[in-house]
Amino acid sequence: MSHTDYLTSDQLYRALNVRDLTDPDQGRHAIQALLQSVIDRLQPEWDSSLRYVRSSPVVPVRDNYDRLGYDPGDVTRARRYTRYISPAVMLRSHMSAELPRALEDYAGMSEVDELLVASGLVYRRDAVDRTHVGEPHQVDLWRIRSTPDTDDQDMLSMIGELVEAVLPDAQWRTTDVAHPYTVGGRQIDVRHDGEWLELAECGRIHPEVLRGSGLDPERWSGLALGMGLERALMLRKGIPDIRYLRAEDPRIATQMLTLDPWQHVSLLPAARRDLSVVVDAEEDEETLGDRIRVALGDNADVIESLEVLSRTPHDGLPEAARSRLGILDGQVNLLLRIVLRPIDRTLTSDEANVIRNVIYEAVHEGPVMELI
Missing domain, CATH: 3.30.70.380 (Ferrodoxin-fold anticodon-binding domain)
Known part of the structure; x- marks a missing residue:
């Protein structure tokens, strides 16, 4: 990889100064309300403790890829998809990059059943249309338990609670999908306006991810779920254009503070x-x-x-x-x-x-x- 494949200082500055809509310290937003509704369903269901994980989006490449089991030759590592700062450092491409380090804190502990919530901006190279941006928001919801018996039924229960929180009463289905950091991976689709749309992906935490964080898979287990928050909010409110989430026009900005259904705003000429x-x-x-x-x-x-x-x-x-x-x-x-x-x-x-x-x-x- 040549030096021209790395972000310039101006590009890095711009990326790090994008407002994180999941961060209450940067102002209220409906994304936060949606995420809270998910937490409010999962935490009581499990009677688990709660931990928020929030750190800089500048992460070691090792955390973003290697510790999550990505193959060294995986296409997702290519410059065309990843925003590298140096050979060893990058802007995280998914919130899962935060979890291996967070799991290290449980080594030596017992009687743990905790929901980890890692939300924030991730950085992609993406298409330009009404549903994609280059700096989307994701949340990873990982349940870590000091017991080895977390199973598919626990995962299906988690999926049901998630869908009910995001799209109450929606039909949902799962299909098998492979992630390097989970086993039994599932893609979660919801039926919305007559079509099936992807909402999230999940699986049981891979034993090697646990082992790499100092946790014996014979004693520990858990669930890992990742969801794009723009997609979830747009489905929940019926928002037609992803740009509206950051719009300053008062007719739009006031609607981005609640989970109330989207009210049509007249479009300007194209x-x-x-x-x-x-x-x-x-x-x-x-x-x-x-x-x-x-x-x-x-x-x-x-x-x-x-x-x-x-x-x-x-x-x-x-x-x-x-x-x-x-x-x-x-x-x-x-x-x-x-x-x-x-x-x-x-x-x-x-x-x-x-x-x-x-x-x-x-x-x-x-x-x-x-x-x-």
Whole structure:
């Protein structure tokens, strides 16, 4: 990995100054109310003690991957998905990174049945649309017990309480899924507006994770559950656009303080721009979204969506088009549709063109520039 694969100081500063909506010290938010409703169902059900885990999102790569059982060659470790600060340090990509260290505190203890709540921002390279952001919020809910007999029935009970807290009376189902840090992993889907949507994933804590934190799996066991809080809140309230969670418009911001159903707010006009760009064949909507967010900085939230309308490899283009674009073998021609719709103002045509050009220059890798 070259030095260019690491975050710049400006990128790190920006990432660390994003408001954490799960943190009461940074102001009230409906995400906190939703999380509290989950805790209020799980803790009495288990009669467990409660522990909050909150620390810096800057974590050792070892904690984010190695201690959770990720293979050294796992694709998730790649620069395209992970925000590295140095070879050994990164911005956590999931809240599970906080748990191996937290579990170390139980070594030598007895009579433990505790619910650990680790919530906060995680850092991804993600698509740009109404349901994805580059710094989403997650919560990991881990139950640690000084007994080896935590079983699938305990997990199903946890799932039932979670769903009832997030979406009361919703239908739910589970499917098998593999995590390196759990056994018996399950994906939890809920039925909402006639379709099945993923809500969370869980499993029993893997014996090797326990052992790596100094806990004998013959004496300890537990459950590990992770949930994306934006998705959960948007389902609960019926919020149509993830950007609303941080909106300052009073018509929206006041609705982000409670779990009351979303009340429609009139949308401002959209500006649409279609771009033809040349990029490396390995680029996808996630990596393009990340490049665009970095380029736009504070203006990134003006983008409502980015859609790849077509993807044509070098060899699939007519010779005239290859010549016009200056495309090389190993590159592709993408037709992108950008929808610009700020939440709190209307863009002029000139402003939309400036943003269009910034996006174009951020993603286009061909020698021929088509700016407007």
